[in-house]
Amino acid sequence: MYDSKMRKNILIPLFSAALLTLCPSAASARSMPEFTAKDLEGNEITEEIFAEKDITMVNIWGTFCGPCVEEMPYLGEISRSMPDNQQLIGLVIDVTDETDPNFALAKKILEKADADFTQIITNADLSELLMDVTAVPTTIFVDSEGNLLGDAVVGNNVEEYKKRLAEYAEEFPEEKSDTQESTSENV
Numbered sequence: 414m415y416d417s418k419m420r421k422n423i424l425i426p427l428f429s430a431a432l433l434t435l436c437p438s439a440a441s442a443r444s445m446p447e448f449t450a451k452d453l454e455g456n457e458i459t460e461e462i463f464a465e466k467d468i469t470m471v472n473i474w475g476t477f478c479g480p481c482v483e484e485m486p487y488l489g490e491i492s493r494s495m496p497d498n499q500q501l502i503g504l505v506i507d508v509t510d511e512t513d514p515n516f517a518l519a520k521k522i523l524e525k526a527d528a529d530f531t532q533i534i535t536n537a538d539l540s541e542l543l544m545d546v547t548a549v550p551t552t553i554f555v556d557s558e559g560n561l562l563g564d565a566v567v568g569n570n571v572e573e574y575k576k577r578l579a580e581y582a583e584e585f586p587e588e589k590s591d592t593q594e595s596t597s598e599n600v
Contacts, residue, residue, distance in 0.1 A: 463557060471554070477507060485528045501530045
């Protein structure tokens, strides 16, 4: 015997919980946390990696995820075709260190896909960011100051990645070197 008042008392908290899940807090969702982590090659990586480029596409994935593995060759192509002021970085969520069995699997997946961009092993420093990730692959875009740009792309959506990168290329055009400028002036 549910009356309308009882339904409201049940549905309002459920709706609020769903909204909180879908709308992450501004603090955690709008910038990258400070972190120190290792990549799959054993190099130490910090949040300073974002300062190296105007735009960084961050693909959050796992070795267990079919759509993640399926899109990896396309991500390799995207990485190789990026202008100098953009970069692609992967965050592997199911690898803890080089002794983890998924470590070798991740390297095998990347090699087979010819995806040779930086892959960061997630750790506790990145947990704040990962709290808002509800599915993999999830792809976010970050500016040189570590600010997240736009909404995350959830799921395997290579066309959307390309579209967003093209939009950001217009917003953050690649600076021409002196050689490029003098060549274009002579044409």
